[in-house]
Amino acid sequence: MKKIATYLGIAIACIIGIVIALHLAWYLQKSKPLNIYILDKTVTQTDRIEHKSLVWLLNHFRIVGPDGKSYNHKSDYWGFFPIDLNQQLFDIKSIRLNEVDAYAAVYDAAYYADCYGVYSYEWYKTETKAPNSSKVYGGLNQNDYFLLKRMKELNKLIIGEYNMFSSPTNALIRTKTEELFNVSWTGWAGKYCPNLGAINNGKGPAEWMVKLYEKQHQKPWPSKGSGIILISNDGLIDVLEEGSDLLTPIVKLITEPTMPQWQNNPKETEFYGWFDIIMAGIGSEVHATFKLETTPAGEEKLKSFGLKNQFPAVVKGYSDKFCYYFAGDFAENSVSIATSKLKGGKTLNSILHLNSPRNAFFNNFYLPLISNILNNYTSREQ
Template identity: 35%
Template sequence: MRKKLFWGILIILISVPFLMWLGWLLTPNTKLVMAIVDKTVLNKKGQEHISLNWVLNHEKYTKTSSKAYEVSRDYFGFFPEENENFQLKGLERFSYSKLDQLSNDADIVYFTDTYGIYNNEWFKNGDTNERSGILYGGLSDKDIYLLKQMKEKNKLIIAEFNTIGSPTAYQNRREFEEMFKMKWTGWTARYFDNLNIRENQEIPAWLIRNYKKTHGGGWPFKKSGIAFVNNKDEVVILEQDTHLTESMPHIITDENYTKEFSIPESIKYPFWFDVIIPDEKINDAVSIFQINTNENGLSLLKDFGIPASFPAVIKHSGNDYDFFYFSGDFADNPVSLESSYFKGIGFFKGLFYDERNIMERGSFFWKYYKPLLTNILDEHSSTK
């Protein structure tokens, strides 16, 4: 009996993944031409857009009728090579007539990251904990031109965190804001599970220095919390218990949108995000960031003009154009592209993350980003 049970379990363990892979393989391709822009690619893994590629591959969206999107090749931006060499293959190299052609050919444009590459990140012996001169990055004039063309042609536009933040020039930021009726407040933020600077080496040195500069040289924080930084180098720290009833930011979604996009009512988000204000007459808030403050925290936010809740995802849909903005670094998640080759892998999503680790982002990908983007692409594909 034990032997039969052993062989039975073994057959299941082998056959289930094979059948899932076969189901994925037999799913027909859907051609979807997407212009992906990523200016923050430190290696060929393409971390800043790998989650997007995962969804495209899993759902069998392809760049031609037969060719799948490749993480290391199919985007516009910074292309790393060996020995500190690189190539710049952004939209900046195109003529306006070429950009017109791209806007005709592409169904979607997705700006995953324009933060760029900095000298201390790319060249050896650089201190990655400090700021330095930029090598490449920011939303360019050619990027803005393509966005205008895509909007005029009623194409789907998706952008996310840091598309219009530093180092994008003021004029291009203003054009983007005017084009899509939203405004960046100048503030970005991130959760830290430990604000003790002697213990947590992930807190950037420039952030610590700028806080001390404007707060008498002190850094009193020891617990978890949220650091807000603006484009004037001002720093606001909200600490657990001192300012927050719960230090982890959460993304909250209205019931109507949880059904439309198959996303949860609440999910934690422990990574970078920006604070935006949309024109509510033009854009709808699909989800919001909720910062759980006490009276001290709420007062501190008011002093600096930072709202305690603000959009995490906004959308505009209609006969004129379709637009989504994700206020977090949504496409950057620690996922393995190999798992995208198995149909129905979502049923086993709990195997890919451990929610006991407060800093894990796998659950955000599986529960929020994957279903959100899948539903957006499915809706776009069906209407197209």
């Protein structure tokens, strides 16, 4: 028994020693100061999943704030702040119009991770879950837009991500923001659904989607197999079903020749999150594309909505500006913050999240994408 306890103690000591060594190796890397304005209005949980993986990357790359400290995903952002989920207490951190120029001058970069917001059925858990419940907070507003505009004028880095354009963002702000990023939103969004019959269990559609579909199409929701759910900002809904409409329901994310190259990464990655269906403006660079593997019937269904089975995923709006739009919820990935401050933390994080379907996307696409953008931008600044 004593021998077992001794061996166990030695093993634990070795593990602790390895972790300390990996942390020291990470810490000894040169830190890079970069003041980043992170906006996340869709925070219904204390874990801040919508921007947590972005902060993981900043920490892992040794990017620090102006105070020299690592970024904290629970405090170093703007938007919605849950205080007490049980008491339903929250705070909101936002800028005023007269502060836009000052903040645009102070911040080096802006990353809008999610602007959709929080609705009453998500925050006030006792309420009935309905798609038309009242907004607690959310939507891209004029001050958010003006900050991006001013930072772009100052040649700062700006990155926008999925859900900047849909309701509750109003039409005028949406149009101006589309012009800012040099993209046009079709009004449609979509997501892969692994089990169309698993209603309201997290792996399938929400109940309101089923009801809306059956009301519009006057037929039962397709309750078998997998597919891609399509929803328009005007309230239309449809489903691309595996077999009849899709050869495979998995959304492919394909890098284009214009994408700055990184080594040892696949050209094609599977994407499981929500995506916007957008068009790139004249003069923009499409760095990556979403592709839906449609059958002729599926292609015709898309065509009836004015859509195609391939559309931009990453757009650099202007060749002379550090201005990017990601047409997917790229920053929503499963990560363990503790691994971000370890040399080799990418590997350990992958092991801890082997069951996450977005693991490959995070490692093979999002991580090198953000690394490449930040390296190009900071080297330009230096």
